[in-house]
Each structure stands twice: as structure tokens, then as C-alpha cells.
Amino acid sequence: MSSEIPATEHLDAFSLGGRYLCVSTPDLVEAQATIGRIYRPFRWKTPYSLRPAMAPISLHHAPLGDVSLSTISYGRAVEIQPEADEGAMIVLATLEGCVEVVSGAQQTRCTAGGFAVISSPQTTKFIYGETCRVLKVGLDKRRAEALCWRFLGGSRKKRLDFDLAMTDPVLRQRWVAFVRLLVQMAHTGFDNRRDVPMATSLQEMLLASLLLGQPNAHSDELGASGSKTLLSRQLRRAVDFIENHADEAITASRIAQESGCSERSLWRGFASSMNTTPMRYLRDLRLRRVRTELLNSDRQRETVIAVASRWGFAHMGEFGRHYRTLFGESPTQTRGSSRVPT
Numbered sequence: 001m002s003s004e005i006p007a008t009e010h011l012d013a014f015s016l017g018g019r020y021l022c023v024s025t026p027d028l029v030e031a032q033a034t035i036g037r038i039y040r041p042f043r044w045k046t047p048y049s050l051r052p053a054m055a056p057i058s059l060h061h062a063p064l065g066d067v068s069l070s071t072i073s074y075g076r077a078v079e080i081q082p083e084a085d086e087g088a089m090i091v092l093a094t095l096e097g098c099v100e101v102v103s104g105a106q107q108t109r110c111t112a113g114g115f116a117v118i119s120s121p122q123t124t125k126f127i128y129g130e131t132c133r134v135l136k137v138g139l140d141k142r143r144a145e146a147l148c149w150r151f152l153g154g155s156r157k158k159r160l161d162f163d164l165a166m167t168d169p170v171l172r173q174r175w176v177a178f179v180r181l182l183v184q185m186a187h188t189g190f191d192n193r194r195d196v197p198m199a200t201s202l203q204e205m206l207l208a209s210l211l212l213g214q215p216n217a218h219s220d221e222l223g224a225s226g227s228k229t230l231l232s233r234q235l236r237r238a239v240d241f242i243e244n245h246a247d248e249a250i251t252a253s254r255i256a257q258e259s260g261c262s263e264r265s266l267w268r269g270f271a272s273s274m275n276t277t278p279m280r281y282l283r284d285l286r287l288r289r290v291r292t293e294l295l296n297s298d299r300q301r302e303t304v305i306a307v308a309s310r311w312g313f314a315h316m317g318e319f320g321r322h323y324r325t326l327f328g329e330s331p332t333q334t335r336g337s338s339r340v341p342t
Contacts, residue, residue: 014095014135014183016060016071024058028078031057035072039138042082054130062186065199067206068138069182071095073128080126089119089141091166091175091210097132101125106164110134115166115175117214119144137179137206144207150253151211151264152221163215171213178206181318188317195315197249201279204252208267208277222264234261235269238278246285247311252278286311287319287326294334304331 023034028044036042038061055075062069073096074080092101094110101108104122108114118124119141128134145160166172181202185195211222238259242250255278256266270278293307305316308331313319323331 014071014093014179016062016069016183016186020060020062020186022059022061024056026056026075028057028074028076031059035059036082038070040082040085040088042080044078044080046076046078062182062190064182064185064190065192065196065203066140066143067182067199067203068136069179069186070136070138071133072136073133075130076128077130078128080128081123082126084123087140087142089117089139089144089162091137091139091206092116092118093135093137093175093179095133095135098129099132099134100127101164102127103164108165115172116164117162117166117210118164119160119162119216120164135179137182139203139206143203144210147204147207147263148211148218148222151262151267152218153262158217161217162210166214168213171209174209174213175206178202178209184321185315185318188315191315198315198318201251205277205279208252208263212264212267212271232273234259234265235273238266238269239281242278242282242285246282246289249312250282283322284326286313287323290323290331291327291334294331295337300335304335 022038023031025031028046032042032044035057038059055073057075058071058073060071092099092110092115094112094114096112098109098111101110101116101118101124103118103120103124106120108116110116141160148160166175185199185202190199210216211218216222238255238261241255241258252263252266256263259266261269266278270276270281274281276284290307290311290313293302294304308316308319320330327334329337
């Protein structure tokens, strides 16, 4: 089965910068060792071996806990066939040019702005055009499977594989937003001790969006409604639990447990009733609690960092961006406005 993804989202602005440059060379053999070490060993062939390369082979790679972010270009038309890896999955976005992806019986052609989900342990081939540059989000497939089994109440009937072509426009828009967050996290410098919990939460959001939005082997069960739909009282319990425990390190699975529903119902309920996710609702609630304290004249001696840290924000760059997005001003501006006499 073959499909072509139209270029609807242009991602050419996504760049990891020199900090994450792993290799830049015109020699494919020289680059093969580095690329194979970061991903998987691979075989390659090019039909234009006598033609000069358009540009050097370039790989940028940012490990972000269990998630990785990479951009790669080969500067020539080349076919890459990596070794299969049952524990890994990749969401690929084409930044420039065109790449054909062949995985088992599925095949898709991604032009700029197109996405593909590589999740099958079957042999996969990537056929890159001369000017192609792609961005890859590397995920742990075992975490995707574990989340799927939790959504399904622990039952596992068949292997979790996704359709190769990502065609749903809403899901693609969400992935653009997710990728922006990953790029921002990389640009501010990823700290394993400080940022792993944030990366883990983001990966859960990424995987949940795939499970509920990208066709896969369990889509019929994951999309089931009826008695498994989140009831209003369960949603109220979930919201109450989040509001009463926002200063704690809570997870989506605990929220679901406390509200008496499955994680799948929890995610779907927040999406359909509140147009958000449980973890984003928690984050925005924490931001509002921070704002309340910054406006409190009794807490003027506390630094913004101290207030934000008390509400679970370990990464100040990410905190500042989310705060400005939600309130239209920086935390410092909020603190300053609280000192204006009335």
C-alpha cells in the first residue's frame, strides 16, 4: 500500500544548531560509523555514485532522556536500509526535499511537511532525494506498548504497529507543536538530572497522541465508546484531584486511578470536554498558582525561581515560555506589576 503526504506544514525553521552536530563530511563511508552508532548499523547504496554530492552528509543529534531529536541530510540521492530494532520507533518529518519510506508492505512518499511513523520491526528502507533533509523523533516502542496496554486495561491481543503514513491534519499540527517543544528543550541545554521528568511526561503525551490519533493495530479497541467514555463525575474527580495535588509529582496513570477510569478514557475525556490533556491541564494550573503567588505582596522576597520550583517547574526556560504564552507577559513583569501602588 502506497500513499503520498502533501506538504501542509513547513518545518524548515527547525534546526538543532552546532551544539548537536555529530558529523559533517562528504564521505558516506566515513559518516556511516557515526550514524550507525547513534541509530542502527545500516547498508546503503546510491545510483549516482559518480556524481558529486550536493552537500556534505550532516547529522545533528540531541538525546533528551528517552526521547531523541535528530536532523539528517545526505546531500545526494541515496538508499539507506538500517538493521531492524524491535525496541525503537521513529516519527520522521521531511524538512526539505523528498524521502520515500518502505516498511514491510507499506510505502509512503513524504515531501516537505510530510510525516511518517516507523514502528514495525520489519526491514525499512529510506530512499532520500538529493536535496532531502529530515527530522527524526526517536521514541521507545516499549513505552508505547506499555501505555497502550494500560489504555486497554492490561489486555494484549496483538503486536502494536502503526500505519506508516501520518495523514490526519490535526495530529500533524499537534506533532509540529510537540517538535517545537523538543527543539526548545534542546536549545536551552538538556540536563539529565533536571529535565528527564519533563522529557518523560512529553514522551507520554507524544505516545498518547499517536495511540489515539494514528491508525494502529489496536485502533478499534482504543476508539471504543459507550461504557468506556469518561463520565462527567469522573472528569470532575480528575479535575478535583489535579487541583488538590498540583504541588505533587503526579502522573496521568494516578489521575486515572483516583478518578475511577482508564487512562484512555481520561485522555479522551479531557480532549473532548476541555480541549486539552490531563498533563497540560496540570501544567497550566501550576502556572496559574505561580502567578497568584507572584502577585501576592506577602511573597515579594521570594525569587521567581523559588516560586516556580515549588510548583514543579525545574526548567526555567520552558517555564518562562509557557508562562508568557498563557498570560502574555513574563513572570518578572507579573512580579513588577504587583508592586505598583493602587
